[in-house]
Amino acid sequence: MKFTLSWLKDHLDTDASVAEITEALTDLGLEVEEVSNPADRLKDFTLGYVKHAEKHPDADKLRVCKVDTDEGEMQIVCGAPNAREGITVVVCKPGMYVPGLDITIGVGKIRGVESFGMMASERELELSDEHDGIIELPSGAVGDRFIDWLAENDPAKVDPVIEIAITPNRPDALGIFGIARDLAARGIGTLKTHDYEAVPGDFESPVKVTIDEDTLDGCPLFTGRVIKGVKNGPSPQWLQDRLTAIGLRPISALVDITNFFTFDQNRPLHVFDVAKVQGDLRVHRAKGGETLLALDEKEYTLGAGQMVISDENGPESIAGIMGGEETGCTDETVDVFLESAFWDHVQIATTGRALKINSDARYRFERGVDPEFTLEGLHRATQMILDLCGGEPSEVVIAGDVPDHSRAYKLDPERVQSLVGMDIPESDQRQTLTRLGFRLEGNLAHVPSWRPDVQGEADLVEEVARIASLTKLQGKPLARLTPGIPKPVMTPQQRRQQMARRTAASLGYNEIVSYTFIDKASATLFGGGSDATMLANPISSEMSHMRPDLLAGLMQAAARNQARGFMDLALFEAGPVFHGGEPGEQREQISGLLVGRTGPKDVHGAARPVDTFDAKADVEAVLAAIGAPAKVQVLRGGDAWWHPGRHGKICLGPKKVLGVFGELHPKALSEMGVKGPAVAFTIWPDEVPLPRKSGATRAALDISDLQAVERDFAFVVDESVEALTLVNAAAGADKALIEDVRVFDEFIGGSLGEGKKSLAITVRLQPTDKTLKEKDIEAVSEKIIAKVSKATGGILRG
Numbered sequence: 001m002k003f004t005l006s007w008l009k010d011h012l013d014t015d016a017s018v019a020e021i022t023e024a025l026t027d028l029g030l031e032v033e034e035v036s037n038p039a040d041r042l043k044d045f046t047l048g049y050v051k052h053a054e055k056h057p058d059a060d061k062l063r064v065c066k067v068d069t070d071e072g073e074m075q076i077v078c079g080a081p082n083a084r085e086g087i088t089v090v091v092c093k094p095g096m097y098v099p100g101l102d103i104t105i106g107v108g109k110i111r112g113v114e115s116f117g118m119m120a121s122e123r124e125l126e127l128s129d130e131h132d133g134i135i136e137l138p139s140g141a142v143g144d145r146f147i148d149w150l151a152e153n154d155p156a157k158v159d160p161v162i163e164i165a166i167t168p169n170r171p172d173a174l175g176i177f178g179i180a181r182d183l184a185a186r187g188i189g190t191l192k193t194h195d196y197e198a199v200p201g202d203f204e205s206p207v208k209v210t211i212d213e214d215t216l217d218g219c220p221l222f223t224g225r226v227i228k229g230v231k232n233g234p235s236p237q238w239l240q241d242r243l244t245a246i247g248l249r250p251i252s253a254l255v256d257i258t259n260f261f262t263f264d265q266n267r268p269l270h271v272f273d274v275a276k277v278q279g280d281l282r283v284h285r286a287k288g289g290e291t292l293l294a295l296d297e298k299e300y301t302l303g304a305g306q307m308v309i310s311d312e313n314g315p316e317s318i319a320g321i322m323g324g325e326e327t328g329c330t331d332e333t334v335d336v337f338l339e340s341a342f343w344d345h346v347q348i349a350t351t352g353r354a355l356k357i358n359s360d361a362r363y364r365f366e367r368g369v370d371p372e373f374t375l376e377g378l379h380r381a382t383q384m385i386l387d388l389c390g391g392e393p394s395e396v397v398i399a400g401d402v403p404d405h406s407r408a409y410k411l412d413p414e415r416v417q418s419l420v421g422m423d424i425p426e427s428d429q430r431q432t433l434t435r436l437g438f439r440l441e442g443n444l445a446h447v448p449s450w451r452p453d454v455q456g457e458a459d460l461v462e463e464v465a466r467i468a469s470l471t472k473l474q475g476k477p478l479a480r481l482t483p484g485i486p487k488p489v490m491t492p493q494q495r496r497q498q499m500a501r502r503t504a505a506s507l508g509y510n511e512i513v514s515y516t517f518i519d520k521a522s523a524t525l526f527g528g529g530s531d532a533t534m535l536a537n538p539i540s541s542e543m544s545h546m547r548p549d550l551l552a553g554l555m556q557a558a559a560r561n562q563a564r565g566f567m568d569l570a571l572f573e574a575g576p577v578f579h580g581g582e583p584g585e586q587r588e589q590i591s592g593l594l595v596g597r598t599g600p601k602d603v604h605g606a607a608r609p610v611d612t613f614d615a616k617a618d619v620e621a622v623l624a625a626i627g628a629p630a631k632v633q634v635l636r637g638g639d640a641w642w643h644p645g646r647h648g649k650i651c652l653g654p655k656k657v658l659g660v661f662g663e664l665h666p667k668a669l670s671e672m673g674v675k676g677p678a679v680a681f682t683i684w685p686d687e688v689p690l691p692r693k694s695g696a697t698r699a700a701l702d703i704s705d706l707q708a709v710e711r712d713f714a715f716v717v718d719e720s721v722e723a724l725t726l727v728n729a730a731a732g733a734d735k736a737l738i739e740d741v742r743v744f745d746e747f748i749g750g751s752l753g754e755g756k757k758s759l760a761i762t763v764r765l766q767p768t769d770k771t772l773k774e775k776d777i778e779a780v781s782e783k784i785i786a787k788v789s790k791a792t793g794g795i796l797r798g
Contacts, residue, residue: 001163001164001165001166001173001174001179001263002161002162002163002245002246002247003161003162003176003179003246003263004159004160004161004162004242004245004246005018005021005159005160005161005162006155006156006159006242007159007176007242007245007264008021008162008176008179008180008183010176010192010264011176011177011180011181011191011192011194012180012183012184012188012189012190012191012192013189013190013191013192014183014188014189014190015189016188016189018035018037018160018162020188021162021183021188022035022162024183024186024188025162025164025179025182025183027186027469027470027471028182028183028186028466028467029167029170029466030164030165030166030170030173030179030182031164031165032162032163032164032165033163033164033165034162034163035160035161035162035163036160036161036163037158037160037161038126038127038147038157038158038159038160039147039151039158039160041097041099041125041126042125042146042147042150042158043145043147044096044097045090045091045092045096045120045125045145045146045147046069046070046090046091046093046143046144046145046146047088047089047090047091047137047140047141047142047143047144047145047146047149048067048068048069048074048088048089048090048091048119048142049067049068049087049088049089049142050065050066050067050083050084050085050086050087050089050119051066051067051068051073051085052065052066052085053065053066053083053084053085056077056110056111056113057111057112057113058111058112058113059110059111061079062077062078062079062110062111063077063078063079063083063084064076064077064113065077065078065083065119067089067091067119068142069091069093069142069143070142070143071093074091074093074116074117075113075114075115075116076091076115076116076117076118076119077110077111077113077114077115078118078119078134080119080121080132080133080134081132081133082133082134082136083119083133083134087136087137088136088137088138088139088140089119089120089134089135089136089137090119090120090125090134090135090137090146091117091118091119091120092105092117092118092119092120092124093105093116093117094106094107094116094117096117098118098120098124098125099124099125099126100120100121100123100124100125100126101124105117105118119134119135120134120135121133121134121135122135125146127157137149139153156237156238156241156242156245159241159245161245161246164179166367168367169453170453171266171364171367171368171369171450171452171453172266172370172450172451174263174266174363174364174367175263175264175265175266175267176263176264176265177264177265177266178266178450180192181435181436181437182436182467184435185432185435185436185467186467186469191435196376196379196380196383197379198379199379199382199383199386199393200393200395201225201393201394201395201396202392202393202394203392203394203395204394204395205224205225205226205337205394205395205396205397206226206274206394207224207226207272207274207277207280207281207337207397208280208281208397209222209224209280209281209282209283209397209399210280210281210282210283210399211282211283211284211399211400212282212283212284212285214284214285215283215284215285215307216400217344217347218285218307218319218343218344218347219283219307219319219320219341219342219343219344219400220342220344220371220400220401220402220403221341221342221371221374221398221399221400221401221402221403222283222339222341222342222398222399222400223339223340223341223374223375223378223396223397223398223399224281224337224338224339224340224341224378224396224397225337225338225378225382225393225394225395225396225397226274226335226336226337226338226393226394227335227336227337227338227382227385227386227391227392227393227394228274228334228335228391228392228394229334229335229390229391229392230254230333230334230335230336230385230389230390230391231389231390231391232252232253232254232329232330232331232332232333232389233252233253233331233389234250234252234253235250235252235253235256235257235388236253236388239253239256239257239260239388240256242260243256243259243260246263252329252330252331253385253388253389254271254329254333254336254385254389255271255329257269257381257384257385257388258270258271258381259360260384261377261380261381261384262360262361262364263360265373265377265380266364266369266370266450267340267369267370267373267374267377267381268320268360268361268364268365268369269338269339269340269377269378269381270317270323270338270339270361271329271336271337271338271339272316272317272323272327272329272336272337272339273327273328273329273330273333273335273336274335274336274337275333275334275335276326276327277311277316277327277337278311278312278313279311279312280311280312281309281310281311281316281337282309282310282311283307283308283309283319283341283399284307284308284310285304285305285306285307285308286302286303286304286305286306286307286308286315287304288302288303288304288305289301289302290302290308290314290315291315292308292315292316292317292318292324293324293325293326294318294322294323294324294325294357295322295323295324295325295328296322296357297325300318300355300357302315302318302355303351303354303355306318306319306351306354306355307319307320307343307347307351309339311327317339318351318355318357319341319343319348319351320341320343320348320351320361320362320365321348321351321352321355321357321359321361321362321365322357322359322361322362336385336391338378338381338382338385340374340375340377340378340381341374342369342371342374342402342403343365345365345366345367345368346366348362348365348366349362349366352366368452369450370449370450371402371403371405371449372402372405372449372450373449373450374402375396375398375402378396405447405449405452406446406447406449407446407447408441408444408445408446408447409444409445409447409454409456409457409459409460410443410444410445410457411429411430411433411440411443411444411445411457411460412443412457413426413429415457415458415460415461416429416461416464416465419458419461420461420465420470420473421473421474421476422465422468422470422472422473424464424465424468428464428468429464432463432464432467432468433445433460433463433464435467436448436451436463436467437450437451438460438463445460492690493588493685493686496626496627496685496688497574497588497590497685499625499626500574500590500622500625500626500683500685501572501574501590502625503621503622503625503626504572504590504592504618504622505572507570507618507621507622508570509570509571509572509592509618510569510570510571510572511571511572511573511574512553512554512557512571512572512573513573513575514547514550514553514554514556514557514573515543515547515553516546516547516575516576516578517535517538517539517543517544517545517546517547518542518543518544518545518546518547518552518553518556519541519542519543519544519545520534520544520545521671522552522556522672523544523545523546523547523548523552525552525641525668525671525672526547526548526549526551526552526639526641527548527549527639527640527641528545528546528547528548528549528578528579529545529548532579532580532581532585533545533546533548533578533579533580533581534581546578546581547577547578548577548578548579549577549589549591549641549682550573550574550575550577550589550590550591550682551591551593551641551664551680551682552672553573554571554572554573554591554592554593554680555593555664555668555669555672555674555678556672557571558571558593558595558672558674558678559672559673559674562595562673562674562675563673567595567596567597567675568595568596568597568598568599568600569593569594569595569596570592570593570594570595571592571593572590572591572592572593573590573591574588574589574590574591575588575589576588576589577589587684587686588684588685588686589682589683589684589685590622590682590683590684590685591680591681591682591683592615592618592619592622592680592681593678593679593680594610594614594615594618594678594679594680595610595674595675595676595677595678596609596610596677597609597610598610598614609677610677610678610679611663611677611679612646612647612648612661612662612663612679614679615661615662615663615679615680615681616648616661616662616681618661618681619650619659619661619681619683620650622681622683623650623658623659623683623688626683626685626688627688627690627691628658628688629652629689632650632651632652632658633650633651633652633653633728634648634649634650634651634724635648635649635651635654636648636649637649638660638662639660640665641664641665641668642660642662642663642664642665643662643663643664643665643666644665646662646663647660647661647662647663648660648661648662652689656687657684657687658683658684658687658688659681659682659683659684660681660682661679661680661681661682662679662680662681663677663678663679664676664678664679664680704766704767704768706766706767706768706769706770706771706772707767707771707772708739708764708765708766708767709764709765709767709772709777710762710763710764710765711762711763711765711777711781712744712760712761712762712763713730713760713761713763713781713784713785713788713796714745714758714759714760714761714796714797715758715759715760715761715788715789715792715794715795715796715797716752716756716757716758716794716795716796716797717756717757717758717759717792717793717794718755718756718757718792718793718794719748719755719756719757721757721759721792721793721794723743723746723759725791725792726743726759726761726788726791726792726794727741727742727743727761728791729787729788729790729791729792730761730763730784730787730788732787733780733783733784733786733787734780734783734784736768737765737766737767737780738763738764738765738780738784739764739765739766740762740763740764741761741762741763741764742761742762743759743760743761744760744761744762745758745759745760746758746759746760747760758797759794763784765777765780
């Protein structure tokens with residue numbers, strides 16, 4: 001949106017500078033994108049007087065001039081045909097930048113004669129395209145600034161042009177009057193109100209207008225009138241200067257008037273040449289396939305349902321977007337029909353996008369214009385046409401009614417403090433809204449028709465704060481919810497999951513994030529696939545069920561990687577798994593998967609296939625990181641997707657399972673398309689008990705100063721007896737004294753006979769109150785032998 005300073009001052013009585021106005025506009029939310037001030041590039045040029053001019057001694061078309069300036073007499077060589085004695089000129093002295101030539105003037109010699117500057121033409125100063133001669137001024141004293149002379153005699157040439165960015169929710173600022181209203185509300189001057197009187201008609205309009213019933217939702221109001229006997233031609237210079245300054249090309253008085261109101265009041269208008277209109281005008285929806293040659297000289301094919309204005313011959317205008325070439329006004333136009341209508345913004349936008357037409361009318365109608373200004377805009381434009389083009393107006397033709405956009409919201413002065421954080425007195429708030437055009441009745445603020453963006457109480461607060469300036473908002477720290485040190489943001493379970501992720505990553509695993517949806521076959525393989533976890537509207541057949549276990553996604557990822565040649569993998573994931581479709585029927589899980597070998601092949605043969613003990617070491621590391629107890633039980637009885645003889649459940653008791661580790665069942669690997677060996681682990685962090693103490697301090701170090709004792713035992717047991725059963729039995733012989741039990745040897749065969757094996761363990765005894773004597777050690781040893789014999793049926797190996 002562009003406008004000139006003088007145009008703005010038609011609506012705003014202000015002495016503010018351009019800098020003050022642009023700063024206020026940006027602060028009001030109408031961001032200034034560019035300011036073009038011609039005075040900035042002309043401020044150094046001054047006036048001079050040519051005292052003497054004679055022909056150049058060595059050039060027929062050059063003249064050597066003696067010019068009086070504010071720095072004394074200067075000699076300037078000039079080739080302009082009008083360079084002569086007795087004229088007032090614009091002088092460019094050495095060192096000055098000439099914008100039209102993009103050079104800096106210096107002292108030089110022209111055909112052997114020194115020249116100290118130049119006398120400028122209008123094109124050289126970027127005032128116009130005129131360059132047949134230098135500027136001749138009818139008045140002015142030597143030494144006066146050229147911009148001061150222009151400001152007094154030709155102000156349009158030094159009129160600053162301001163361009164602002166308009167957000168879609170501020171259509172009122174698409175009119176210069178609306179911009180002036182905002183500035184006046186801020187206190188940058190006083191808003192000028194221009195009273196008008198309805199222009200009476202002298203005769204009945206020969207052109208009538210109707211709106212089809214199915215089009216009233218798109219065009220609720222259409223007004224117009226015929227003006228006979230107009231004289232179209234070039235518009236006045238002041239109007240041409242304003243349109244040119246904002247980038248519009250003056251066409252004719254009638255067209256320029258409609259463009260003027262488009263930018264001055266945000267009221268797009270259109271004029272039809274009555275001589276080219278056959279019969280009455282009808283606003284209706286196109287059937288589809290009709291064509292129209294528009295004013296941009298392009299032919300458009302209308303789509304079904306798009307709004308058009310037609311006469312008896314067919315479409316003559318694309319409603320609210322662009323008129324037709326056939327009924328456009330020319331210099332020969334004598335009688336015109338002036339249109340001022342209100343169009344639905346959504347339907348205008350839809351049609352404009354479909355036809356790919358960008359016009360000033362469409363830009364404004366699709367954002368919203370003032371419905372109550374429709375008739376007033378018609379009368380104002382009528383008066384300007386009569387003033388500039390003459391003519392005789394008819395009575396006004398009105399079809400439809402002004403749509404009801406009235407609404408009111410409660411003004412709560414306290415909401416400014418709660419929503420924005422600013423203390424603004426209630427009287428200031430009411431005064432602000434009144435200046436912006438709101439009508440206050442008690443605490444109810446009636447929204448003006450030109451503000452479609454105000455849709456609630458919060459918008460009233462925004463208007464008050466915007467005018468008061470958000471730059472006055474003082475930053476304040478948020479109040480603490482509770483006194484003292486704030487509680488941690490993350491819950492213990494969230495911290496555990498974070499620590500588990502870090503630990504798994506430090507062990508060499510790569511984290512994956514898979515969908516919580518899997519196919520039914522995979523879900524069934526891992527204990528799910530029931531109707532309780534089936535999705536009602538799945539994305540695809542491969543995502544029909546909620547996942548019952550993270551291993552399904554891990555194995556699918558492993559299969560995809562192996563299909564691309566990556567055989568050795570270490571993957572993990574943390575997230576929820578589901579055993580039902582109701583809230584609460586889910587639990588958090590952390591799973592890891594190792595596939596292939598422990599590392600790449602090498603000459604030393606260090607790489608080996610992954611095994612159950614790799615998974616056990618990793619699951620123990622993750623459990624330790626999240627604070628699981630060190631003493632646990634490892635039991636059998638895992639789910640069907642684990643290898644029946646090569647897995648273990650990590651438990652605190654028969655029913656308290658913290659996790660599972662081991663090899664995956666060959667059937668599961670086959671159905672998921674994973675090439676083994678493959679081992680995995682699963683942890684349920686919610687099952688890990690929270691520490692009794694929540695403080696960050698560590699307990700005091702409890703260490704004994706007494707000598708520890710180690711004793712070795714070898715037991716002959718059945719081959720089916722698990723080493724862990726023997727270890728647990730030995731450790732339970734004396735829980736206070738026995739610190740550690742570990743297996744250090746296994747022997748099968750030889751003299752032991754068929755079905756027997758020998759397991760050798762080391763038991764570490766750590767006294768806490770007195771040094772152990774031999775009899776104490778022997779007593780504990782007997783307890784260990786008895787416990788192991790009872791638990792495993794084994795005997796001490798001789």
